[in-house]
Amino acid sequence: MLNYLLRRFFSVILALWIVVTVTFVFMHIIPGGPFQREKALPPAIKANIEARYKLDQPLHAQYLDYLGHLVRGDLGPSFKYRGRSVNDIIKERFPVSAQLGATAILIALLVGVPAGILAALKQNKIPDYAVMFFSTIGIAMPSFVVGTTLMYFLAYKWGLLPAAMWGSYKHMIMPAIALAGLPMAFIARLTRSSMLDVLNQDYMKTAVAKGLPQMRVLWVHGVKNALIPVITYLGPLVAGVLTGSFIVENIFAVPGLGKHFVTSIYNRDYTVILGVTIFYCVLLILANLLVDLAYTLIDPRIKLGGRKELV
Amino acid sequence: MKKYALIIAALLAVAMLISGCGGGEQVTEEGMVVRYNVGTEPETLDPALMTGIPESTMLLQMYEGLTRLDADNNPQAAIAESWDVSEDGTEFTFHLREDVKWSNGDPITAHDFVFAWKRALDPELAGDYAYMLYLVEGAEAYNSGEGSVDDIAVTAEDDHTLKVKLVAGAPYFISLTAFPTYYPLHQATVEADNEGWALSVDTMVTNGPFKPVKWAEGTMEYVPNENYWDAGAVQIDRLVFTMVEDESTELTMFETGAIEMTHTLPGPEIPRLKTERPDELHIFPYLGTYYYIFNCEKAPLDDVNVRKALALAIDRQAIVENVTQGGQLPAYAFVPPGIADVAEGSDFREVGGEYITEDIAEAKRLLAEAGYPDGVGFPGFEILHNTSEMHKMIAEAILEMWEQNLGITGITITNQEWGVYLASRDEGAFDVARAGWIGDYVEPNTFLDMWVTGGGNNNSFWGDARYDQIISDLLLISDPAERLPLMHEAEDILMEAMPIMPIYYYTLPSLVSTKLKGYVQLTIGGVDFKNAYLAE
Numbered sequence: 001m002l003n004y005l006l007r008r009f010f011s012v013i014l015a016l017w018i019v020v021t022v023t024f025v026f027m028h029i030i031p032g033g034p035f036q037r038e039k040a041l042p043p044a045i046k047a048n049i050e051a052r053y054k055l056d057q058p059l060h061a062q063y064l065d066y067l068g069h070l071v072r073g074d075l076g077p078s079f080k081y082r083g084r085s086v087n088d089i090i091k092e093r094f095p096v097s098a099q100l101g102a103t104a105i106l107i108a109l110l111v112g113v114p115a116g117i118l119a120a121l122k123q124n125k126i127p128d129y130a131v132m133f134f135s136t137i138g139i140a141m142p143s144f145v146v147g148t149t150l151m152y153f154l155a156y157k158w159g160l161l162p163a164a165m166w167g168s169y170k171h172m173i174m175p176a177i178a179l180a181g182l183p184m185a186f187i188a189r190l191t192r193s194s195m196l197d198v199l200n201q202d203y204m205k206t207a208v209a210k211g212l213p214q215m216r217v218l219w220v221h222g223v224k225n226a227l228i229p230v231i232t233y234l235g236p237l238v239a240g241v242l243t244g245s246f247i248v249e250n251i252f253a254v255p256g257l258g259k260h261f262v263t264s265i266y267n268r269d270y271t272v273i274l275g276v277t278i279f280y281c282v283l284l285i286l287a288n289l290l291v292d293l294a295y296t297l298i299d300p301r302i303k304l305g306g307r308k309e310l311v
Numbered sequence: 312m313k314k315y316a317l318i319i320a321a322l323l324a325v326a327m328l329i330s331g332c333g334g335g336e337q338v339t340e341e342g343m344v345v346r347y348n349v350g351t352e353p354e355t356l357d358p359a360l361m362t363g364i365p366e367s368t369m370l371l372q373m374y375e376g377l378t379r380l381d382a383d384n385n386p387q388a389a390i391a392e393s394w395d396v397s398e399d400g401t402e403f404t405f406h407l408r409e410d411v412k413w414s415n416g417d418p419i420t421a422h423d424f425v426f427a428w429k430r431a432l433d434p435e436l437a438g439d440y441a442y443m444l445y446l447v448e449g450a451e452a453y454n455s456g457e458g459s460v461d462d463i464a465v466t467a468e469d470d471h472t473l474k475v476k477l478v479a480g481a482p483y484f485i486s487l488t489a490f491p492t493y494y495p496l497h498q499a500t501v502e503a504d505n506e507g508w509a510l511s512v513d514t515m516v517t518n519g520p521f522k523p524v525k526w527a528e529g530t531m532e533y534v535p536n537e538n539y540w541d542a543g544a545v546q547i548d549r550l551v552f553t554m555v556e557d558e559s560t561e562l563t564m565f566e567t568g569a570i571e572m573t574h575t576l577p578g579p580e581i582p583r584l585k586t587e588r589p590d591e592l593h594i595f596p597y598l599g600t601y602y603y604i605f606n607c608e609k610a611p612l613d614d615v616n617v618r619k620a621l622a623l624a625i626d627r628q629a630i631v632e633n634v635t636q637g638g639q640l641p642a643y644a645f646v647p648p649g650i651a652d653v654a655e656g657s658d659f660r661e662v663g664g665e666y667i668t669e670d671i672a673e674a675k676r677l678l679a680e681a682g683y684p685d686g687v688g689f690p691g692f693e694i695l696h697n698t699s700e701m702h703k704m705i706a707e708a709i710l711e712m713w714e715q716n717l718g719i720t721g722i723t724i725t726n727q728e729w730g731v732y733l734a735s736r737d738e739g740a741f742d743v744a745r746a747g748w749i750g751d752y753v754e755p756n757t758f759l760d761m762w763v764t765g766g767g768n769n770n771s772f773w774g775d776a777r778y779d780q781i782i783s784d785l786l787l788i789s790d791p792a793e794r795l796p797l798m799h800e801a802e803d804i805l806m807e808a809m810p811i812m813p814i815y816y817y818t819l820p821s822l823v824s825t826k827l828k829g830y831v832q833l834t835i836g837g838v839d840f841k842n843a844y845l846a847e
Contacts, residue, residue: 032730037362038747040737040767041439044455048437082355083506096528148559156563163563164555166528253555255352255529268730 012285016278020070023277024063027270034079034268053079066274075278076271080264086275089260094279096166097244097256103172104179104241105234112184113230116191117223123196131188138185147178147251164253175252179245183237187230195226224298231298235291239284243276342548343845345827347838348561349552350574352529357509358491359431362439364836365574369552370491371839372533373517377405377424377473377488380839382831384649384753386485390419390495390518390540391473400480400789405473405488412538413497414522421467423495428465429453430501431492443492443751446484448476480789483754490752494518520545520841529554546829546844562822565591571824571845572838578701581636581820591822594638596649598834599749599817600758602642603694603709606742607773607810611690616681618809622667623674624716625709627814634704637820642813643667646755646802649834653795659755663799666806667813671716678717691721692742697732702745705814736770744770747817750835755798756785762805773810 035041035049050056054065069076075086119131154174155163161170198204199222207217244258257276264272353366358374361367377394378386391405411419432441432454445451447465452458464476477484487493497516501508508514512523520541521533533550535542553570555561558577564570576584576592584592605612605621612618627641640648643665650659675685683689694710696702706724713719727735735741748768750757760766760782764774781801788794805811819832830843 030731031734033734035439036730036733036737037439038733039751042442042445042767044434044451045437045439045441048434048441048454048456049439052435052437080354081352082360083357083510151560151563155567159567163567163569164557164560165530165553165564165569167530250557251560253529253553253557253560255554259556266729 008289015285016281019277019281020067020274021063023274024066027265027268027273028059030268032268034270036268053077066271070278075275078269078272080267080269080272086271089272090257090275090279093255093257093260094243096254097249097258098242100172100175100179100249100254100256101238101241101244103176105183105238107176107180108183108187108237109230111180112187113191113223113227115184115188117195117226119188119192120195120199120226121218128192131192135185135188138181139189141181142247143178143181143245144247144251146181147174147248150174150178151251164251166254171252171254175248175254178251179241179248183233183241186233190229190233191226194229195222198222198226201225228295228298231291231294235288236284238287239280243280243283343546344549344551345547345572345840345843345845346551346553346570347572347840348555348564348570348574349531350554350561351556352554353531355509356515358494358496359427359436359438359441360509361491365554367491368837369531370494371519371837372521372550372552372841373515373519373523373536374491374494375519375539376490376493376495377407378485379841380486380489380831380833384486384834386489389489391488394485400482401477403475403477403484404468405475407471407473408540409471411518411540414517414536414538415497416538417497417499417516418470419495419518420470421473422470423498424473424493425465425467426498426501427494427496428492429460429463430496432463433460436505438492440490440492443487443490446477446479446481446487448478451478479786481786482789482791482794483752483756486752486754521547521550541841544842546842547840550840565822571827572830573822574838576637576820576822578635578637578820581638584822588822590825593821593823593832595819595821595832596834597749597817597819597836598647598649598753599747600642600645600647601639601705601745601747601814601817602645603812603814604736604741604744604746604771605773605810605812606739606744607771608739609692609742611681611683612692612742614681615808616677617683618812620674620677620681620717621713622809622812623670623677625712625812625814626669630705630708631815634708635701635815638818639815640818642816644802645805645811645813646758646798647750647816650750650753650755653792659795659798662795663802666802674717678719683719686718686720689717689719689721691719691723694722694724694743694745695732695735695741696724696726696745697729698726702726706745709814739770739772746770746811749817753835755795755802756782759798759801759805760785762810771810773808775804775808778804 033055035046047056054062066076078084078086078089081089115131119128122128151163151174154161161173165171204217204221207221208214244256246258246262248254249256249258260272260276264276349365349368351365353369354363355361355366356369358370361370375389377389377391379389381387390407390411392408393406395404396402407419407421413419428444428447430436431438432444432450434454434456441454447463449458449462449464453460453463466474468474495518500514500516504514512526515523517523517536518539520536520539522536523531524534525532531552535545535547539545555564558575561573562577562580565573605618607613631639631641644660644663644667646659646663648658648660651657652659652662678686694706696706703724703726710722710724713722736744748758748761761768762773763769763779763782778801781797785794785797788797826845826847828844828846831839833839
């Protein structure tokens with residue numbers, strides 16, 4: 001086990017190093033720089049700024065300097081938000097995105113999983129068609145359409161919710177639903193198909209034949225196994241949704257981290273580009289690790305020995 | 312299905328329950344509250360480092376320089392009560408008000424200005440707008456790392472007298488002292504944390520009509536600064552700036568009563584708003600020009616007749632009416648209206664008149680003179696714009712006008728992401744490029760000095776010796792009666808050579824609650840809420 005974790009740790013470090021290096025190279029390849037303005041700066045001022053942020057040094061020196069700070073957990077100063085470090089920006093904005101994202105994931109799971117189970121149990125009947133219909137729409141409809149539609153009715157037409165901004169749970173409802181739409185639909189479909197798969201398994205029939213109550217068979221043997229693909233999907237989903245969506249945060253003026261994934265590239269804010277990329281990677285790696293751990297908890301084939309109550 | 316529907320219904324019910332009444336909250340228990348969308352999170356609130364209009368707007372509420380601009384862009388006495396100017400216009404003596412205080416109660420002295428200006432020029436601080444202070448003797452040398460900080464010609468004669476010596480007599484210097492780079496700073500606060508003091512409302516000591524009390528969750532909140540010298544003029548009890556970037560969201564917020572004023576509007580919505588909200592829709596003037604740059608080093612655009620033919624063959628009125636739709640004004644010259652000329656009440660644009668008379672026959676004649684009768688043999692070129700739906704529509708309209716009116720073909724349109732586009736422009740890797748310019752101060756020269764040969768902003772790569780001479784002469788002339796004719800002459804030369812094609816003068820379309828009065832929308836961008844109030 002220790003061996004496994006160690007090996008995993010080194011592969012993570014290697015992956016992060018590759019990500020940092022590739023991102024560093026690519027962002028310097030794209031034309032333009034962080035201090036290129038529509039109003040050209042006088043050369044002396046540009047020189048001052050470049051000296052201040054060490055952009056006047058050769059690229060390999062900048063790269064080594066960055067790595068040196070990175071191993072100490074220092075993501076450097078933002079070029080655009082003067083006086084702020086990338087660590088500050090993530091610290092300030094990630095909690096907002098994470099709060100919103102966690103709510104969205106919760107909604108997606110609470111609606112998506114039951115809907116998928118229902119569809120599987122009533123295969124080729126009206127509930128199944130309805131779930132499939134809505135989940136197709138959910139997958140096809142981009143979040144900005146969901147978002148603006150919600151805003152039009154709930155805020156503009158009916159005045160039920162504030163149109164945008166952040167601060168109270170009222171502000172969270174519309175962006176959370178907009179963010180939940182796609183994963184909800186995807187989870188419903190995933191649950192349905194894997195549930196159908198499980199329902200046809202021999203062990204389900206065996207369990208029923210043994211006289212176990214129908215509901216118990218369904219939940220303990222059926223749903224638990226059917227959720228494995230959903231959990232696999234949750235890994236990247238959690239990393240993606242918790243770090244925020246540029247589109248949803250933009251529409252609802254949510255002061256989250258999502259914006260920085262996109263605008264940092266427009267701004268050529270090199271340290272922010274690298275910082276948020278690294279942060280996302282770490283989160284993704286952590287989420288996938290949790291998923292791997294969750295498998296061992298949920299898959300009966302791994303825990304056969306411990307299931308005395310089944311015998 | 313039932314389960315799905317139930318959950319949705321439950322969610323909606325919860326939404327309705329917790330929302331109570333909608334967005335249109337009248338915040339009465341807090342007194343007079345004005346909410347304005349400033350449009351984005353500020354990059355910095357350090358006056359020495361700021362560059363953009365959102366930042367200058369946020370700073371304007373909480374700081375004040377020696378002067379403050381009024382609705383007509385005229386500098387009014389602010390922290391300075393009066394000033395004397397030497398005969399040659401290069402030496403200024405500002406007399407500060409005796410009773411002025413910082414928001415923490417400390418007195419504001421001339422030393423605070425000396426400290427702030429020298430700090431803004433510190434090459435290690437590396438402020439973008441340090442060059443705004445280059446008029447002060449010794450400033451440029453120090454900022455370029457060549458001179459000493461002690462040679463900057465700004466001194467505090469005593470606590471209430473500030474002396475400044477300029478490199479040349481610039482009559483607009485008094486206006487510049489209203490600009491953020493010229494704000495005084497509270498020395499002890501800044502020195503305690505030179506980089507971080509402007510990041511939190513707890514460490515910002517300010518001297519304007521308002522002081523910040525909250526900066527979080529995408530909003531900035533101000534309350535009146537009781538130590539402000541003119542505190543009696545401030546009527547708002549709470550000023551809230553939201554930082555919403557999406558224009559449609561901003562509009563919805565206004566329409567649901569969540570803000571009293573927008574900072575802009577989505578162009579396509581303006582025709583609807585003209586009929587639905589005529590009393591709230593304002594098209595404010597904005598000191599800026601939207602234009603195309605011709606790369607004068609590339610054929611066929613190196614031929615002045617081709618450039619003129621192109622400039623004469625488009626219908627600017629049709630572009631502003633049918634494409635941009637934001638009340639923009641067709642531009643037949645480069646310097647926009649709204650800048651005073653020599654005579655009292657006159658406008659530089661009116662005095663200078665129009666340079667471009669749209670005339671297809673004349674355009675065809677010029678094109679033939681250039682060797683392309685009826686467009687035959689015209690080699691074509693590419694129009695470059697930064698990625699945006701509006702720029703694309705304008706380019707398509709212009710392309711069609713050129714093809715139809717001149718019979719030329721082979722014109723293509725391409726777009727590049729902002730940073731790539733700026734790099735292409737700087738390197739001259741384009742034929743025709745879209746551009747925009749907003750004045751830094753209210754004088755025609757802010758639109759003219761950029762076109763000197765080899766200038767950092769002169770992406771047309773055009774140059775003219777007489778033009779360069781005029782711009783350098785202007786540095787030494789302070790009398791408006793002498794300056795303005797020279798600037799007209801410079802614009803004559805520019806428009807005769809046509810390295811750029813003006814298209815329209817910018818405007819600032821905005822929605823303002825009919826209750827909101829007393830605010831000042833500045834033509835160089837930004838809104839001053841010092842005297843604003845809500846009328847019943």
